[in-house]
Amino acid sequence: MSIPDYQTAMLPLLRLAADGKEYRSRDAIECLAQDFALTDEERSEMLPSGTAPLFDNRVGWARTYLKQAGLLTSPKRGVFQITERGKALLAKGPAQINVSTLEQFDEFRAFRERRRDTAAENNAAVPRQAEQESSATQTPEDQLAFAYGRLRSELEFDLLEQVKSVTPVFFERLVIDLLVGMGYGGSRQDAGRAIGKSGDGGIDGIIKEDKLGLDVIYVQAKRWEGTVGRPEIQKFAGALQGQRASKGVFITTSTYSREAVEFANLINTKIILIDGQQLAAMMIDHNVGVSTIGMYELKKIDTDYFEGE
Structure with missing residues (x-):
């Protein structure tokens, strides 16, 4: 068969x-x-x-x-x-x-919706038809974009599940790798000495905002399952005020409540909230915990090459 x-x-x-x-x-x-x-x-x-x-x-x-x-x-x-x-x-x-x-099943419908959203965020003009529909309704580029969105969404899901299973020490190291990969913290060695060493009133670590260290960012990293509520963000904001700090990043493997997001947006201190889904997406974008298994090149005719014919 x-x-x-x-x-x-x-x-x-x-x-x-x-x-x-x-x-x-x-x-x-x-x-x-x-x-x-x-x-x-x-x-x-x-x-x-x-x-x-x-x-x-x-x-x-x-x-x-x-x-x-x-x-x-x-x-x-x-x-x-x-x-x-x-x-x-x-x-x-x-x-x-x-x-x-x-x-x-609600979970499956939510999964497919996330996959479609991921494709749309990558500027893919992906029709919202089910997989069973004839590919005749899609251009080859649409089909590639749809497939990429599906693969990306599944990778984010699996990556987050993997992150949730690591030890707290490994999670701190993961956060270091991500922030350095995004251009923060100077060198990984500098960041490694800072993260996880503060332990001061709700602050897990301090990292340079740039390679020169002109400013610093205070970091809170929580490998949680439940929703992070407003009290936790208030505690972090209070810790920042105690350090006379103006910038902080709160990273969790979970999600934030609406009240927590609203509070972070209202206060003068700049606090960036990164939830589990954003964390996984950033890890993929900056090649932390993932590797490339294949690449496809899309090519078109070089009209300039043939103009001199």
Whole structure:
């Protein structure tokens, strides 16, 4: 048979996990390859970019979509497990699971909305059709932009999940790498001596605003799960006032309440709030914790070259 698409792989993948055990992604790929009776030639077929086997990539996307819909969970890196929601869906005896099936879950709809927003933020004129629609309605550039937005959104999600699992010490080092990568803090060595050493009234560290150190920025880094409320921002603002500081950055892996955002915008002290989604996006933009696996070049005819014909 031909290599199944990622939607076709969804139901077999969820059935594989139906026993409630933890499965490694690599083992699941091997099991599904046997279930689909793929040949060695089909197993070795690569993506056009040459970065990964085509079947492995499609199973990976099936796992991603099931996870975004809350049908699978990842107890640790490279491992997945079925959820109660996943078991409940299987109990209904579905003939297939596809994107339309997953649309019934709020988390999945929110995921797709985030993906579309990411594409739009990158100036991509991406139509808001579902993946099933004919590509005839999209230009090749639209399709590339849509695919990039989808990959970017998923990478941000996975990256944030990874950041939430690191130790507090590693998170401090991550913050250092990001701020230095953005041009703050002078050298990494300077920043490393400052971050995590202050411990003064709600301030986690001090970092130079520029390489000359003409001004400093006070940093608060919180690896939280719950929403950061106004009291925490007030505490940070008070600590800044105690240091006669005018600039601060509050970084969290979580989100901020509306009251916290409003308070930060009202006070005279300049406090920048960076939530988990922004943190992941900045890490990608500045190549912190990510690596490039492939590049595509879009080319057009050089009309200047042919003008002298």
